[in-house]
Amino acid sequence: MTIKVLIGDSLAPGAIDIFKARGIEVDVKVGLSQPELAEIIGEYDGLAVRSACKPNADVIAAATKLKVIGRAGIGVDNVDIPAATKKGVVVMNTPFGNAVTTAEHAIAMLFAAARQIPAASARTQNGEWPKKDYVGTELFSKTLGLIGAGNIGSLVAERARGIKMKVIAFDPFLTEERAVELGIEKVELDALLARADAITLHTPLTDQTRNILSRENLEKTKKGVIIVNCARGGLVDEEALKDLLDNGHVSAAALDVFETEPAKEHPLFGTPGFIATPHLGASTVEAQDNVAFQVAEQMADYLLTGAVTNALNMPSISAEEAPRLKPFAELAEKLGEFAGQVSTEGFDAVEIDYEGDVCELNRKPLTSAALAGILRASMKDVNMVSAPSILKDRGIDLKETTVEESATYESLIRIKVRVDGKWRTVSGSIVNGQARIVAVKEMTLDAKFRPFILFINNTDKPGFIGGLGSVLGDAGINIATFNLGREEEGGDAIAMIGIDQDIPKETMDKINALSQVRYAKVLRF
Numbered sequence: 001m002t003i004k005v006l007i008g009d010s011l012a013p014g015a016i017d018i019f020k021a022r023g024i025e026v027d028v029k030v031g032l033s034q035p036e037l038a039e040i041i042g043e044y045d046g047l048a049v050r051s052a053c054k055p056n057a058d059v060i061a062a063a064t065k066l067k068v069i070g071r072a073g074i075g076v077d078n079v080d081i082p083a084a085t086k087k088g089v090v091v092m093n094t095p096f097g098n099a100v101t102t103a104e105h106a107i108a109m110l111f112a113a114a115r116q117i118p119a120a121s122a123r124t125q126n127g128e129w130p131k132k133d134y135v136g137t138e139l140f141s142k143t144l145g146l147i148g149a150g151n152i153g154s155l156v157a158e159r160a161r162g163i164k165m166k167v168i169a170f171d172p173f174l175t176e177e178r179a180v181e182l183g184i185e186k187v188e189l190d191a192l193l194a195r196a197d198a199i200t201l202h203t204p205l206t207d208q209t210r211n212i213l214s215r216e217n218l219e220k221t222k223k224g225v226i227i228v229n230c231a232r233g234g235l236v237d238e239e240a241l242k243d244l245l246d247n248g249h250v251s252a253a254a255l256d257v258f259e260t261e262p263a264k265e266h267p268l269f270g271t272p273g274f275i276a277t278p279h280l281g282a283s284t285v286e287a288q289d290n291v292a293f294q295v296a297e298q299m300a301d302y303l304l305t306g307a308v309t310n311a312l313n314m315p316s317i318s319a320e321e322a323p324r325l326k327p328f329a330e331l332a333e334k335l336g337e338f339a340g341q342v343s344t345e346g347f348d349a350v351e352i353d354y355e356g357d358v359c360e361l362n363r364k365p366l367t368s369a370a371l372a373g374i375l376r377a378s379m380k381d382v383n384m385v386s387a388p389s390i391l392k393d394r395g396i397d398l399k400e401t402t403v404e405e406s407a408t409y410e411s412l413i414r415i416k417v418r419v420d421g422k423w424r425t426v427s428g429s430i431v432n433g434q435a436r437i438v439a440v441k442e443m444t445l446d447a448k449f450r451p452f453i454l455f456i457n458n459t460d461k462p463g464f465i466g467g468l469g470s471v472l473g474d475a476g477i478n479i480a481t482f483n484l485g486r487e488e489e490g491g492d493a494i495a496m497i498g499i500d501q502d503i504p505k506e507t508m509d510k511i512n513a514l515s516q517v518r519y520a521k522v523l524r525f
């Protein structure tokens with residue numbers, strides 16, 4: 001089957017070669033509006049973007065085949081991740097590929113602002129010689145305040161220390177150890193505002209960081225401060241920045257990113273001391289090659305092998321792990337389907353036990369696969385990506401346990417689903433490379449998964465097999481496999497009958513009417 005990817009943004013051309021070399025068809029359509037994208041997205045298994053292409057909820061709703069959205073870059077605020085997760089679409093980015101380039105841009109903007117290079121250059125080339133108008137600020141020994149000290153913030157810190165600035169940082173997730181390692185001082189936001197001669201921002205745009213340099217906070221800064229934002233528009237109150245540049249409190253400001261992009265007109269444009277670049281932070285040949293090649297490899301890996309790297313809504317699965325995990329993921333999903341189909345009345349807790357060698361594997365994807373199976377009985381479009389968040393949204397408890405030794409099998413996965421306070425339990429293993437059901441409740445058996453299994457919980461009394469055989473025979477239903485398990489003679493028992501076709505309702509009524517039958521249902525796999 002052909003796998004098709006759409007490149008919806010200006011990616012380095014090497015990405016196309018990577019997809020093609022791996023047998024994936026590629027279309028490049030840059031500049032599509034969201035309705036235009038929604039119209040064609042149904043053809044594609046993958047969508048590669050930067051920040052201009054914005055797959056919103058409408059685009060994702062129309063994406064019937066889509067499995068992965070790859071962001072050639074860091075920020076994913078242009079992608080509706082909750083919508084993608086609900087739809088089972090993996091969203092991945094390239095968290096490091098453009099970090100150095102962006103840090104260099106932030107440093108360049110800092111120098112440009114401190115010395116007003118763009119304005120001085122423009123006026124010099126205009127035939128003026130405005131030497132007296134551009135007495136700048138030396139950065140040596142000044143204090144740089146970083147808001148956000150993750151990948152890019154850390155790289156900026158290293159570079160700023162190289163030019164002998166003192167660096168302080170506000171980042172609630174920065175540990176003291178990391179701060180010491182970086183040679184910087186961790187401070188609270190108010191201290192940073194009061195002490196920094198220049199402030200650079202390096203956080204994503206979130207509910208907590210939006211407007212972090214609000215008017216109030218900008219007013220708390222030192223007079224003459226320089227502000228640089230190469231992270232995201234929306235972090236700085238642009239109107240307040242204009243007022244504070246106008247009244248001289250802020251000596252210079254450099255923005256690479258704007259609340260509304262593209263920013264073709266803006267009140268800040270033309271303000272003395274203000275420098276703008278058009279979201280160029282990641283725009284170097286090196287960074288664009290890095291992110292384009294990396295995103296193409298990651299997307300191709302996922303589409304072709306199931307390996308997951310740098311996903312924001314799914315646990316990672318390395319290329320090495322993917323083939324080892326595959327049979328266990330299939331087993332977990334099928335056991336989940338079993339548990340889900342016998343719990344359609346609704347359940348409020350799920351427990352997944354891993355025993356034996358399977359404990360050594362990356363179990364997160366296995367749990368996601370099991371949950372997808374469980375939920376599939378009550379909803380159509382669920383997969384490993386969407387299942388964990390759906391379970392959480394429904395307020396269903398999830399517990400995982402591991403026991404490194406397994407009594408009988410090399411590996412065993414047990415799924416328990418709680419319905420009305422009672423657990424329904426199914427266990428499975430891989431036997432001779434095949435997924436098998438090895439126990440239901442505590443009753444052992446050895447049954448293969450088949451497209452149709454008639455599952456019966458009965459009392460172990462004579463006449464059951466004969467009675468059932470006659471009902472199925474009369475209805476012309478062929479039995480392919482027959483597996484039995486029981487607690488003790490005359491006690492609780494189960495039967496798993498592999499059948500070649502579905503069973504009509506009137507035949508099911510006859511089966512349910514057999515005196516030994518407590519519960520009977522056709523399960524589909």
Ligand SMILES: NC(=O)c1ccc[n+]([C@@H]2O[C@H](COP(=O)([O-])OP(=O)(O)OC[C@H]3O[C@@H](n4cnc5c(N)ncnc54)[C@H](O)[C@@H]3O)[C@@H](O)[C@H]2O)c1
Nearest residue numbers: 075102148149150151152171173202203204230231281282
């Ligand atoms: N201008 C560009 O072209 C360009 C290029 C690359 C990245 N970026 C943007 O730069 C930003 C940072 O990228 P990164 O790779 O360093 O990300 P990162 O995740 O490595 O670092 C972000 C840091 O922000 C910190 N943070 C989160 N919430 C915070 C808060 N409320 N206050 C202070 N700090 C907070 C985190 O703890 C983390 O350390 C991203 O938003 C990305 O989109 C822009």
Ligand SMILES: O=C(O)[C@H](O)COP(=O)(O)O
Nearest residue numbers: 050051052073074075282
């Ligand atoms: O988050 C990022 O990686 C940057 O903002 C780069 O965006 P771009 O790929 O649109 O240049």
